[in-house]
Amino acid sequence: MPAPTQRFTLGGQRIPRGTTRDIRLKVSERYTGDAITLPIRVIRGRKPGPTLFVSAAVHGEELNGVGVIHQLMFDTPLPLNAGTLILIPVVNIFGFENQSRYMPDRRDLNRSFPGKPNGSLASRIAHQVFQEIITKSDYGIDLHTAAGSRTNFPNVRGDLNVTKVRRFARAFGCELMVHGRGPEGSLRREAVKAGCAVITIEAGEPLKIEPRVLEAGVRGVRNCLIHLDMMTGKPVDPPYQVRIDRSTWIRAEVGGILRFHVAPGEVVETGQAIATNVSVYGEAQNILHAPAAGIVLGMTTLPTVKPGEPVCHLAIPKGATKTLQRIFASKQHKNYQQIQKDLATNVTVSEQELDVPNLPQDDDNT
Known part of the structure; x- marks a missing residue:
């Protein structure tokens, strides 16, 4: 250099x-x-x-x-x-x-x-x-x-x-x-x-x-x-900061239309519902669950999927339990809330999970 x-x-x-x-x-x-x-x-x-x-x-x-x-x-x-x-x-x-x-x-x-x-x-x-x-x-x-x-x-x-x-x-x-x-x-x-x-x-x-x-x-x-001392001033610190060494994509199991239950930046627990996949007639086909505790790093904004297509990119922090507790405690931070809310407007998030009739629960659907 x-x-x-x-x-x-x-x-x-x-x-x-x-x-x-x-x-x-x-x-x-x-x-x-x-x-x-x-x-x-x-x-x-x-x-x-x-x-x-x-x-x-x-x-x-x-x-x-x-x-x-x-x-x-x-x-x-x-x-x-x-x-x-x-x-x-x-x-x-x-x-x-x-x-x-x-x-x-x-x-x-x-x-x-x-x-x-x-x-x-x-x-x-x-x-x-x-x-x-x-x-x-x-x-x-x-x-x-x-x-x-x-x-x-x-x-x-x-x-x-x-x-x-x-x-x-x-x-x-x-x-x-x-x-x-x-x-x-x-x-x-x-x-x-x-x-x-x-x-x-x-x-x-x-x-x-x-x-x-x-x-x-x-x-x-x-x-x-x-x-870098190129400017004077006080830096703006984030509400939390965590290193991510591992992440995983949660993928669609069947073709259909997604109803999302999480938004970008959201903290999720193991087994939490990520999205319900419904048929073109609105019938629930399966529910995708988080395979681990983590943070929604990225996700599709397109609700229609075919089998295998990516739905949610889940970041899995080191020392997940303690880190996630700190994250939950700091979610009142203004900047965090604002950007999470704005990015969430690009997907329709529903808290309600639909019943999936006649299908066994799939604990490993990613």
């Missing part, structure tokens, strides 16, 4: 300390030969310090991160005292324009890092971003949402076995810290290999900019800037 005293250049432009510069980084060309560029804003404090990048829309339809960066750019004062902040509101410009997760050739840009200068379109863009931004940064925050027809309760993901990453993840201030190196070729995994401590934030749905997710994202970025 670069020493904080060396000159900083991006896209061939030198950005002095104490200045802000908007840059268009060329990453490809159109059929006409015209340049395709990524919009980037570089903010430099007057004092030396670390370099942090914040990126969004590596998956082109994941827009919440775009909203977070816009708010950081335009609505939220960022009196940067030290270091360098790089804001990239749209990384996958092709997917962004087509409202698609993928590149035009159906490749996943977030499986293409660190890329190659003479590889596929995705690989070339990944290479350019990696060389121009990631290798020049000490830290990174990569903003994501759930995949199509799903939503995620805000959580931070990273290789928590790496001390620098773990401390940075904790500083962001999400309630849930999910351990994982990330898939091969993902931005965060390859960046950490290169010495840049990157965390991924998963929050909300694709193709939306959700107000409470924006609040959580902006709050987290500011927390990280304060943690």
Whole structure:
């Protein structure tokens, strides 16, 4: 990683300390030969310090991160005292324009890092971003949402076995810290290999900019800037914070229409009803139950399912009993309640379970 005293250049432009510069980084060309560029804003404090990048829309339809960066750019004062902040509101410009997760050739840009200068379109863009931004940064925050027809309760993901990453993840201030190196070729995994401590934030749905997710994202970025001494201020702490080393997907057993009994961020007990699956005539077919005590990390927002399709992503904390007791006790926290309530508006939650006639109880339905 670069020493904080060396000159900083991006896209061939030198950005002095104490200045802000908007840059268009060329990453490809159109059929006409015209340049395709990524919009980037570089903010430099007057004092030396670390370099942090914040990126969004590596998956082109994941827009919440775009909203977070816009708010950081335009609505939220960022009196940067030290270091360098790089804001990239749209990384996958092709997917962004087509409202698609993928590149035009159906490749996943977030499986293409660190890329190659003479590889596929995705690989070339990944290479350019990696060389121009990631290798020049000490830290990174990569903003994501759930995949199509799903939503995620805000959580931070990273290789928590790496001390620098773990401390940075904790500083962001999400309630849930999910351990994982990330898939091969993902931005965060390859960046950490290169010495840049990157965390991924998963929050909300694709193709939306959700107000409470924006609040959580902006709050987290500011927390990280304060943690790195790039800004002054007091961080906003979450009501609880727990490390997640294990999670499981609860999947549909039969085709039908779901009636949900839980919402994103909700704490559930072993055996608690997650959803009732009903037929097209409204007759209950089976009930999906939680296989362990945990927290609803994510869930489908699409009520229709076929057998095997994912319904609920359940995070299982370490030391579940004591941790869950603390979580129950802290649910009056305002920020927690607000975002949980807003995300729950995307699913219809019913407390009432329907009777399932003539079917044995299935204790292992995941």
